[in-house]
Amino acid sequence: MPEYRHGTAAIRALVRDDAVHRDVYINPELFDLEMERLWRSAWTYIGHDSQVPNAGDFYTVNIARQPLLMLRGTDGAVRVLLNRCAHKGSKILGANSGNCGKLLRCSYHGWTYTLDGSLRTVPVKSGYADTRFSESEAASGLTPVANVAVYRGFVFARLNPSGASFEEYFGDCLSSIDNLADRSPVGRLEVAGAPLRYMHNSNWKMFVENLNDTMHPMVAHESSAGTARELWKDRPPDAPIPMVIEQFLPFVSNYEFFDKMGVKIYDNGHSYTGVNFSIHSSYSAIPEYAAQMEAAYGAERAQAILGESRHNTVYYPSLTVKGAIQTIRVVRPLAVDRTLIESFTLRLVGAPPALLERSAVYNRVINAPTSVVGHDDLYCYRAIQEGLASNGNEWVNLQRNYSDREKEGGLLGTHNGTSEVSMRGQFRAWVAAMTAGGAGA
Amino acid sequence: MIQAVGDDKTLIEFVYHEARLIDEKRFDEWYDLYAEDARYWMPLMRGQPEGAGHTSLFDEDKLLLKIRIERLRNPKSYSQAQPSWCQHILQAPSIEGRDAARGIAVLRTPFMYLEYQQDQQEVYAGVAWHHLKRGAENILIALKKIELLNCEAALPSLQLFP
Numbered sequence: 001m002p003e004y005r006h007g008t009a010a011i012r013a014l015v016r017d018d019a020v021h022r023d024v025y026i027n028p029e030l031f032d033l034e035m036e037r038l039w040r041s042a043w044t045y046i047g048h049d050s051q052v053p054n055a056g057d058f059y060t061v062n063i064a065r066q067p068l069l070m071l072r073g074t075d076g077a078v079r080v081l082l083n084r085c086a087h088k089g090s091k092i093l094g095a096n097s098g099n100c101g102k103l104l105r106c107s108y109h110g111w112t113y114t115l116d117g118s119l120r121t122v123p124v125k126s127g128y129a130d131t132r133f134s135e136s137e138a139a140s141g142l143t144p145v146a147n148v149a150v151y152r153g154f155v156f157a158r159l160n161p162s163g164a165s166f167e168e169y170f171g172d173c174l175s176s177i178d179n180l181a182d183r184s185p186v187g188r189l190e191v192a193g194a195p196l197r198y199m200h201n202s203n204w205k206m207f208v209e210n211l212n213d214t215m216h217p218m219v220a221h222e223s224s225a226g227t228a229r230e231l232w233k234d235r236p237p238d239a240p241i242p243m244v245i246e247q248f249l250p251f252v253s254n255y256e257f258f259d260k261m262g263v264k265i266y267d268n269g270h271s272y273t274g275v276n277f278s279i280h281s282s283y284s285a286i287p288e289y290a291a292q293m294e295a296a297y298g299a300e301r302a303q304a305i306l307g308e309s310r311h312n313t314v315y316y317p318s319l320t321v322k323g324a325i326q327t328i329r330v331v332r333p334l335a336v337d338r339t340l341i342e343s344f345t346l347r348l349v350g351a352p353p354a355l356l357e358r359s360a361v362y363n364r365v366i367n368a369p370t371s372v373v374g375h376d377d378l379y380c381y382r383a384i385q386e387g388l389a390s391n392g393n394e395w396v397n398l399q400r401n402y403s404d405r406e407k408e409g410g411l412l413g414t415h416n417g418t419s420e421v422s423m424r425g426q427f428r429a430w431v432a433a434m435t436a437g438g439a440g441a
Numbered sequence: 442m443i444q445a446v447g448d449d450k451t452l453i454e455f456v457y458h459e460a461r462l463i464d465e466k467r468f469d470e471w472y473d474l475y476a477e478d479a480r481y482w483m484p485l486m487r488g489q490p491e492g493a494g495h496t497s498l499f500d501e502d503k504l505l506l507k508i509r510i511e512r513l514r515n516p517k518s519y520s521q522a523q524p525s526w527c528q529h530i531l532q533a534p535s536i537e538g539r540d541a542a543r544g545i546a547v548l549r550t551p552f553m554y555l556e557y558q559q560d561q562q563e564v565y566a567g568v569a570w571h572h573l574k575r576g577a578e579n580i581l582i583a584l585k586k587i588e589l590l591n592c593e594a595a596l597p598s599l600q601l602f603p
Contacts, residue, residue: 193495194486197595223518227511231504244505340595345496357493364496365505369596370483372512378598379520 004029008435015431018402018424019395022388025203030434031336038317038433039064040159042268043169045319045330046070048344049078049153050190056099056115060091062332063159063318068145069093070155073115074102080145080157081117086138104142117142152181153189154319164268173270176313180323182305184348185296192356195330195342198369202381204317204333205426207341210377211312211320211329212273212422214258215400217251220380224372225251241284243361250279251373261311261417269316269429271422275414278311280324286354296350314422316429326359329367337385343367398423445539446546446575453534455580456550456571460529463602468510471602475503476574476581483587483603498592498599509602520600525558527601534571545583546573554603565603566590 002010004027011033014021023030044063051059052072059070060083067083069092083091085106092104092113103120104113112120119141122128133139147158149166154177156166163169181189200207210216217225228248232241250257262275274280293302313321320329326348332340345363347356366373388396401419403410411428415421446452455474462471475481483499501509512518532551539546547570554565572584587603 193489194593196485196496196498197593199595199597201597220519223512223515224508226517227515228508231507231511242502242504244508248508353494360493360496361500364498364500368496368498370498370599372509372518375520375598375600376518379522383519 004033011434012431015427016395017404017407018399019397020427022394022396024427024430025205025385025396026336026388028336031203031333033434034430035064035333037436038430039333040066041163041433041436042317043147043149043156043158043164043166044317045315046080046148046155046157048189048191048346049150049155051097052078054099056101057097058093058100059097060093060095063157066159067091068157071100071104071115075116078148078150078155079116080148080155082143082145084143085111086113086119086141086143087111087122092142113142117144152177152187169268170270170315171266171268173266173272173313173315176272176310176315176321176323179305179308179310180321180326180346182297183293183323183326183351185292185350188349189326190347190349192345192347192360195344196363196368198341198343198367198374198378200339200341200378200381201337202339202378202385203336204331204339205430206381206384207339208314208317208320208331209423209426210381211314212263212271213420214261214263214273214311214417215255216377216380217258217279218254220376221251221373223376225249243358244365246283247362247365250282253279255418259416259418262414263417263419263422264414265412265421265425267412267429269426270314271316271425272310272313273417273422274309274311274324275417278309278324280311280322281309283358286352288352289355292351314426316426325362326355327363327367341367398427445541445544446573447580449536451580452536452546452548452573455573456534456548456569457531459571459582459585460531460552464526464528466513466526468513472503472506472510474579474582475506476576476583477503479503479582480584480586481506481602482584483589483592485592487588487592498589498596499587520598523559525556525600527557527603528555529553529603530555537570544574547571548573552603556599556601558600561597563597563599565599567592567603569603 004010014024046061047059047070052070055072055074057072061068069081069083071079073079083093085092087109090106090108092106110123114120145157146161149156181187225248228245229252232245261273261278263271263273264275265271309324318331326346328344330342334340343363345359365371398420411425459474481499481501484497489495513521530553534548534550537547537549550569552569556563567587567589570586573580574583
């Protein structure tokens with residue numbers, strides 16, 4: 001087995017223009033390097049600012065093996081800090097979320113910090129007299145993550161001190177977040193309650209790739225969506241269609257449908273399917289909502305916002321967004337074969353309750369650990385995870401609609417929807433991040 | 442008032458019977474225990490309020506239950522290539538109340554639920570609430586609400602019916 005930490009040649013050899021070596025999914029050393037290089041150089045999704053509406057509200061996450069906390073300060077700003085007491089390293093907040101009051105206080109020796117992370121008090125401070133304490137790392141308080149961006153309420157951070165700016169990293173792909181937020185008549189979103197948390201015993205990249213894989217639904221989801229179609233087909237045509245049926249049926253659309261949907265590729269591994277239309281395009285209208293949107297934006301602009309029906313947008317590597325149904329899925333890699341997927345339901349502030357109900361139903365039926373759609377997806381990821389142990393063929397084929405034009409700028413832009421070009425784009429970003437700066441050479 | 446739904450013993454036996462039908466995969470008989478407007482609900486949050494404003498782990502009407510049952514029989518249900526099996530272990534149900542006006546009896550049943558597939562066995566626990574009513578011939582389930590102990594936790598695929 002090659003050794004990947006030193007030098008870049010072994011990593012470069014894993015990614016061809018139209019295929020990747022199996023080690024990217026199953027090699028634990030590569031997973032370690034992904035956490036150190038790719039995930040710390042990327043702008044990763046932390047959380048939504050609506051999860052911390054008031055001063056002292058916090059939300060804790062772990063990104064690239066870093067315990068982090070997102071915290072609303074007394075100045076109203078949202079900060080991301082390392083969740084580590086400056087003294088002996090204890091996590092300063094142990095709960096998943098809550099309100100810490102006006103100060104953060106360590107559970108061990110009672111050091112306290114203001115909400116911007118500055119060290120406020122140390123018990124019996126006289127013990128540090130004449131110790132040059134002010135020169136210590138501890139005196140600086142909680143370490144902030146320097147590079148944080150809040151975009152339409154979405155909080156991102158880049159853990160590496162240097163690298164691409166937020167705008168450079170995501171570019172025009174941010175239009176999917178814009179479209180999602182614009183669907184609120186007041187342009188604001190709120191996280192609605194707890195996320196569905198689904199533990200995947202598979203590599204994180206299988207999930208991310210699958211979000212723009214449009215050749216699997218009619219196969220993997222025939223048993224669920226196909227059963228829904230069978231149970232519904234004998235109903236009278238004028239019978240009101242239940243929301244779940246409306247959501248299930250497009251999953252078993254034919255290949256032509258998914259091909260014409262289109263996929264758009266951006267730099268740095270980002271992409272979205274549903275350029276022209278998507279599985280979310282034909283939901284029943286909610287007239288009260290349409291009227292609200294027209295009143296808020298004017299007819300033309302409202303039509304432009306609601307006319308977009310993007311399927312899945314991948315904000316590589318940590319976030320996927322479904323604007324048309326107001327759900328997001330957050331990718332938290334835990335080990336080479338273990339990934340937590342958290343699916344949040346979003347409320348369009350100011351919109352009728354029917355919109356939230358539709359999102360809540362979709363999230364449950366499609367993304368929950370109890371979802372018959374999710375079961376078959378995870379089965380496929382797990383089957384890959386185990387199947388890749390096979391010797392004899394060590395390559396994963398990503399050749400569908402490949403063209404040599406992709407080498408000279410042809411990768412970016414819009415392609416036919418069933419192309420595997422989004423995966424090729426992801427691995428181009430992957431190899432660049434994994435070999436940046438000679439990477440330990 | 443007891444006659445409105447059934448005597449204590451009948452109601453308690455009904456709850457045991459419902460779990461047994463799931464464990465033995467007698468899904469058609471199980472499906473028939475549910476009233477036409479029944480709800481099979483497993484909230485995502487402790488103390489989750491009623492209503493559509495929050496998503497859930499299960500929130501099935503009879504149509505969704507039917508889709509699940511038929512899917513389990515579909516040879517293209519790949520996640521069931523190696524079938525799952527489950528086992529309910531129930532504490533004795535207690536009768537928590539009777540609503541004579543609505544003809545509803547409410548039972549509370551602490552449970553353990555085990556789900557097994559291909560060398561993996563998952564253990565769940567919680568409290569099941571049955572709202573039972575009298576149908577034309579049988580007792581029917583109006584609502585089964587399952588409060589899972591670890592409802593907020595990261596869960597693996599949960600494929601059958603707690």
